[in-house]
Amino acid sequence: MLDIKFIAENTEWVKQSLGKKDFPAEKVDELLATYYELNKLKTSSQSLAEEKNKLSNAIKSASNEERPAIIAQSKAIGEEFKIEQEKLAEIQAKFDDMMLRMPNYPSEESPIGPDDSANVVRRKVGELPHFDFEPKDHIELMEINDWSEMERIAKVSGSRTYAIKNDLAQLEIAIHMMVMDILRQHGFTLITVPALSKEKPLYNQGYLPFARDEIYYMPTDDIYLSGTAELILNSLRADEMLTEADLPVLYAGFSPCFRREAGAAGKDTRGLVRVHQFFKTEQFVICKNDMAESEKWHQTLLQISEEVLQALELPYQVLEVCTGDMGAPKYRQYDLEAWVPSQNCYRETHSCSNITDWQARRTNLRYRGNDGKVKFCHTLNNTGIATPRALVPFIENHQQKDGTVRIPEKLQPYLGGKKFIGKNAK
């Protein structure tokens, strides 16, 4: 959510800034018109309330003769007040809805463009693998190593699900454990959170009202399935008044994640790249309302996820996401993409975002600064690791001629010291 006063005072700048995300300027005008209408109504209904309150107070000290007349007068104003209130509530609801649909301002650093074609590669790290044999894709590798039950599980759980077993299942857990250790070394608090969410947190996060189609909903219990621990962690401290000394709050959240993938029909239908349910260890930061501070955390989060990909010895690229491709909540976003040999391209493994105070305004997440002033926090999030997707570049890049998969040194302690996994591994 944005600050309406800021919009009123910097209208042209706001139009231009939100225009980079293809947000129409007319909607800014519409919002402001509604705002002024709302204020007018507030003023008139508040003076009615004032009058009403004065009369009510007068009743206490009124004589028995005066009292009935004052009560009658107060009643009459009460009726009028009620009508004003109804009008006010209507305009307020309209205004609130418009506010919920205003995207965050993008950073001046973000490339401007309509969609992912305008994203900019900031750097590439690691060497692409050179195979002296015909490399297999991850599905083949799973088959020859008896690592999955992809066909059987589809019968049980439907499309875009997965069941992996043996070394690969162990690898999935091991990678999360390694990432959790890395995050703990960076001062993060490890926290496992539910995949269940009420509706309000979805608005707080900024997923609603934008992408209802993407979310699983269970009407019997009026409960949603979380697409990421970010959803839960963002609302965990909702409505709290922190102190500056409490900040930053660093969470490493682990949870199952659920996505309907409604907009991805036909894409990545096979294998582990895009599934309805997966596990994610998420990085989440609550920090001071200070651009330098949150930019610093944004870089730190990015660096941590690079550390993760480097520990996994995966070649990757850092993508700076353009204004049109980043979601409504985001101020600035980097995606990390790891090399997938079978697709001859980089595929997203991490998404690192600075939300500034946009999310905290919705969540009503504030702190009292050392100067005594109350401010909204800044929030940031980034993937720690998400599986099984991360397993795709992992087993493809590290595959050997005999179908086994090499385990990088940093990961070996989490796999009982194994240097290779697979049927032919010794």
Place this chain on the structure above:
RNA sequence: GGAUAGAUGGCCGAGUGGUCGAAGGCGCACGAUUGGAAAUCGUGUGUACCCCCAAAGGGUACCGUGAGUUCGAAUCUCACUCUAUCCGCCA
């Protein structure tokens, strides 16, 4: 699933129809005292919004959420959410 108790400011906690934005305490800020600190004493200290060019000032709302009763609700009624404890069931 059944029963009971509860939800008040940054925190604890009093308050059962008007004098309550709310006692008292803690915390915090400033000042006095001190060589400095602690202790002590004094003063101040909620949030959001509206009017006002701004300041000064005035006003409205907020005691879990939503509705209702009333001239008037933290206080009474109803529904809901959450928390605690007990019983039942259970990974």
